[in-house]
Amino acid sequence: MSQLRLSSRPSPSEKRYLKPSVFWSIRQGFPRWLSLLIVAISLAIPLVAWAIISYGEWVPPIFLPTPTAVIDAGVRMFTQENLVRDVLASCGRVAGGFLLAAIVGVPMGIAMGTFYSMESLFAPIVGTVRYMPVVAFVPLIVIWVGLGEESKMLIIFLGVVLYNAIMVADAVKFIPNEMINVAYTMGANRRDVLLKVILPAAFPSVLDTLRVNISGAWNYLVIAELVAAQSGLGFKIIQSQRFLQTDKVLFCIALIGMIGLLIDYSLKWISRWLTPWADQARH
Secondary structure (H helix, E strand, C coil): CHHHHHHHCCCHHHCCCCCCCCCCCCCCCCCHHHHHHHHHHHHHHHHHHHHHHHHCCCCCCCCCCCHHHHHHHHHHHHHHCCHHHHHHHHHHHHHHHHHHHHHHHHHHHHHHHHCHHHHHHHHHHHHHHCCCCHHHHHHHHHHHHCCCHHHHHHHHHHHHHHHHHHHHHHHHHCCCHHHHHHHHHCCCCHHHHHHHHHHHHHHHHHHHHHHHHHHHHHHCHHHHCCCCCCCCHHHHHHHHHHCCCHHHHHHHHHHHHHHHHHHHHHHHHHHHHHCHHHHHHHC
């Protein structure tokens, strides 16, 4: 019986190999035209479904307005309700809170990933606080800093800073020890290793971390603008929700998505421009 089983196994010359595939290739390049086609299809499917359901009146307009109604609401908001002011207010809050989170979180992450002492110092705090909901801190933030712009930026800061630190620390830990040992062998001291080995090696990952986590800053924007805001896209969403103006809500949500997409592609371009050597590793 064992001889039969052995004889039934295919010989090395009879082994079947995977056929070449363009669509399912693993990191082997992809045609530009096919990528654009897939992107167009992925965007068209939800839009077509939305149009069919809304124009066909399968759902009442108060719950799902038509694309035309949403665009009309957006035009009215820009021309009659000074939506540009709200866009600038929200962008300023996100920029302020996220910039502060980068200034604090990135050095903390580099320190945690580089020195075991700093990891022992910060890891318990970071590991505990990041599970606490930011919404629960809102009453305390109002007491601490009041109802001004500082409280809104602080909410965005608290929502993002620890994720910046954790992701940057993980990126630093993935730097091969061989690179550090080679630097020591060539006579580098700890300062040289930090500034000339760890920071350049982690820099592409730091940029990617900031690009990913800025989406979290926009997610916390609505929470931030709950705190006595009189302007902003989050404020517009909340105000429109109270009066069941679903078309305005959808337009503001779509506008945040478009702003976020523009920021994402801009940061991706900046990252490629500053770190061209990391393109292959990044993709």
